[in-house]
Amino acid sequence: MTPVLEARNIHFGYRRNQEVLTDVSFAVEEGSNVGLVGESGAGKTTLLRILLGLAIPSAGQVFSDGMPFDARDRKQLRAYRRMTQTVFQDPYSSLDPRQTIGQILAEPLRSLGITTNATEIRQHMAESLRAVGLPTDITKRYPAEFSGGQRQRIAIARAIAPNPRVLLADEPVSALDVSTRIKVIDLLAELGRGVDGRTGMSVVLVTHDLGVVAALCDRVVILENGRVVEQGDTRSVMGLPQNGYTKRLLASVPRLPVVP
């Protein structure tokens, strides 16, 4: 099967002669969830920025449905943005405090050219609010009226409103308390499977937390200093890690599932 998204031999540096990513390759199959894991500075966010088309690799290529994706091509970027949406770490800064929830949810629908029809926008908004487990009558309220977990649900509702095929999430639960964290992970897992009449989507999850990967991802890619040191099926990698760095990361996480 052609992967929905693929990074092939990606290199990137913010400065000349200082690579932050070196020869990074991995694929995201339709409907499967992939965790990008590594310690602080490993290059996870940079890789996500490349997958979002916000940074251009110095070598290598991103493929979308098997086709090379060039973020400098505005037409390609527009089509790509409809199929990939993102959720950031901090729900306090990612939502504009001056906008109502309705304005926040409608923004991607308008800017991506999905619809400008008020009735259709209301339908999309209600559908995505239902999918994240929030009441549909909150559209006139402001982000400040909601808790961190609720705000992250609103950010997820905004991301899924255009019906993306891939959700790229950068540490989406690390700013939340433990019980809220579990609920948001469950929500992402549900959205991946498809919920409330929506089709499932792939989730690419950037995290330094292997516990979150174990709960959500079918596959895991381990990054160390900008290189992939190990990748594969999450249960196999976590059950029998081959790489010393992966073993050290695993040793720092309590209670991981054991492969039978």
Ligand SMILES: Nc1ncnc2c1ncn2[C@@H]1O[C@H](COP(=O)(O)OP(=O)(O)OP(=O)(O)O)[C@@H](O)[C@H]1O
């Ligand atoms: N805008 C930038 N300019 C220069 N260097 C940068 C920039 N952003 C990141 N870097 C460097 O690139 C490397 C990778 O950073 P990146 O943020 O991708 O890592 P990360 O794995 O996401 O880390 P964290 O878990 O702390 O967010 C680091 O050495 C970082 O200092």
